[in-house]
Amino acid sequence: MAEDKNARTGLWLGGLPWWQAVICILLCLIPMYLTVQGKDGPKMVQSTTMAGTLAICFGLAVIFNEIGERVPIWNTYIGGGLLATFFGVAVLKQFNLVPEAGLDAINSFISDDANFLEMFIIMLIIGSVLSLDRDILLRSFAGYIPAILGGLLAATILGGITGAIFGIPFSDTLIKYTLPIMGGGNGAGAVPLSQIYEQVTGDAAANYYSFAIIVLTIANIFCIIASAALNALGEKVPSLTGDKKTLIRGAEELARDDEKIKTDNTDLSGALLLAFACFSVGILMSSVILPKIAGAPIHKYAYMIIFVVILAATGLVPARVRAGAKRLQSFFSGQLGIIIMVGMGADFNLGELFKAVAPSNIIMALMIVIGAIIGSAAVGYLVGFYPIDSAITAGLCMANRGGNGDLACLGAADRMDLIAYSQLSSRLGGGIVLIIASFVFSFML
Structure with a gap:
């Protein structure tokens, strides 16, 4: 040889x-x-x-x-x-x-x-959605909101039980721990939550935010570690997870095999143009056309995902362009993912974590994260998802620090192909939490 x-x-x-x-x-x-x-x-x-x-x-x-x-x-x-x-x-x-x-x-x-991070997320969204078979796409997105709500409910219950053990009233547990952790991150969660708190109570938003960001930071670390642990569990028990590219159980054989479709630089150009057009739709919807639903602001990524899903469902995008989008996603997630991690590390303050080492805060955050895992995995399984992949996207990507936390969790779990679902957790899921918080703050404070 x-x-x-x-x-x-x-x-x-x-x-x-x-x-x-x-x-x-x-x-x-x-x-x-x-x-x-x-x-x-x-x-x-x-x-x-x-x-x-x-x-x-x-x-x-x-x-x-x-x-x-x-x-x-x-x-x-x-x-x-x-x-x-x-x-x-x-x-x-x-x-x-x-x-x-x-x-x-x-x-x-x-x-x-x-804002290279925005470019990174756009490319991952367009590739991860367009690479899915149409039936898988529609089935998975239809069951995803229930999986998010399952994680939120279990996190609330487990957080309430843990709070009771520490002598913390359920209202305080919900307002100070569960909602900030499950709110979709910092900018989409803790910040607007603190603003709602100020509007309802008249107290300074900073008083709420200063504690919320601490427990959220602790939870974010647990989410990243838990993502890696769930990935390891999936390696040991393959029946709990799929190919790391789809949520639906047994749907791997239906996923598009993009490698069989020949692409050239023109297809990559077409995928880029389509990605930027879909992103622009997200900007127009979130800024001009329908910025809020039921009083909650809807993020441009959420609208972009919805629009890409509609395009994928109609079958209007040529197969070559879909394959080009998948190639773009693979390049960004594979070769440029470590660059994003450098940026997240440069923006992360370990000092915030050191300030929050009180045992009660650590245990409370841990139990809420565990609740998010259990609830989203259980409901995800009932709607036909792999429990590990559902727990990571619908659970942990709700409980982390938003966009950066999503990438850290997906990177640790080796599931960057599921970026569209994680963004739904951070954006639409975070919007659901803000709507719930508006009522909770009004009735409990």
Whole structure:
């Protein structure tokens, strides 16, 4: 048998032979630690443009991703390279091992000015929805809201029981713990919840938010760890999960095999144009046409998902374009996922977590997260879903810190193909919680 001259031999890091990778990493990171005198004072040598910031992100990502993928136990049960990148960068930030200018550049590119995170989510949504068979798509979305409500109900019950053990009244448990945790994250949950609290009570929104963000931060960590644990459980008990791309039990053989469809760059261009058009529909619906339903603001991603589902259900999108969308999704989730984790780590404050180590807060958050897992898994199973995949998307992606938390959970669970469902949890599920909170705050405070 002829020897493959192109085969990879020896140690490779980040797609390069290790010694080349080390040189590239150093070249990417060293300029970040050097400064020159500018007209407004010292400034970082590394450019803060897209190229310069990506250099920083890739330099950090490759290091922690390789560590996470190679460390035993962590690579199987904790979340692998994606989660190692997230926590690794967060630790560097906490101990001031990354210059402030570098962190600012990362945050500006990933989630602030340039908002590459938005681009990432758009590509994952368009690919994950269009790659599903039409029947699977309609069946799964029809059963998804009940799975969300099942997780919310079980989280409320388990949280109430735990609160009673600590002597916390049920009303306080619901208002201070369950609703903030299950509210769909920070911007879509804790912030608007605090505003509703202020409107109802007259007390400052900051007084509610300061505690809500603490318990939400604790719950977010539990959600990420639980996602990795559920993925490991699925590896041990395959009957509890599917192919990590669909929720419906036994539907793997119906999923489109995109690899059999030949695509070229024109199909990728078509998929890009379609993705941006669907995103624009989301913006128009959430900003102009129907920004609120029953008093609750509806996020642009939720409207985008609904519109993409409608397109997929009608069968109007050509097979080549669907396959192109799937290729885009695979590239973004596979090759650029670690870049997103760098941004999330740079935006995560470990200090918030350290402030909230009171045993009661930790146990309360843990039990609410467990309730979300149990409720969404049980109801998901009843409507025909795999319990593990339902628990991760309809349960944990309700209980984490929203968009960033969704990506961390899906990355830890190796289920980036389920991004559309997680976004429904954070957006539509979060909207449901806000509607419930409006009534709860009015009657219980």
